[in-house]
Amino acid sequence: MKTVVLATSNKGKVAEFNELFKEFGLDIKGLDHYPEIGEIPEPGETFLENAIIKAQTVANLTGLVAVADDSGLEVDALDGAPGVYSARYSGEDATPAKNNIKLLEELDGVVEEKRTARFVCVMVAATPDNIRIQSRGEWDGRIAFELSGDEGFGYDPLFFDPELDCVAAKMTRETKNARSHRGKALRALMKQWADFQKKISK
Secondary structure, eight states, X not given: OOEEEESOXXXXXXXXXXXXXXXXXXXXXXXXXXXXXXXOOOOOSSHHXXXXXXXXXXXXXXXXXXXXXXXXXXXXXXXXXXXXXXXXXXXXXXXXXXXXXXXXXXXXXXXXXXXXXXXXXXXXXXXXXXXXXXXXXXXXXXXXXXXXXXXSOTTTTTEEETTTTEEGGGSOHHHHHHHSHHHHHHHHXXXXXXXXXXXXXX
16 A cells, blocks of 8 residues: 555656655655556546546556546636546647647637636546545636746646636645645545545455
């Protein structure tokens, strides 16, 4: 149980999870330690479906506890898009830069008060014998009119937090972890961790 596999090859996520997990004394390994696993399909229509698929697949293949999250950006003016397609919003050759450009284009002419949005993260921990726990976290904000900041990744340069008067890409890692959807989902998951360990040890 000391080793937990994080079902992602995204270096930004691995860095965030390592920061968040360190207080629990867990050894977090990303999929770069398991190159034989390769790309995991995400055919689900919801964040939860995709998180379960990823966590269970990695747990089954490694024989270890695996944690996966599926997260994305929901923009109200776009009826919740890009949602589960956040990472590939701009097409098959999507990059964060292309995704941000498309988002700005889609919101062209939309006034500030109608640019409300939220980051959503659903997190699942799974064992090879199908014992699972799950959690959800949300981070409310709105979409800025232009890119700014060089911290973080993904849509961080466009995601504006009104309470902090700052885009996510200008926040320190500590501030972002305290506010973010992923941080909230992880803290909610960790509240279940002791019971999860008991179930595993039976």
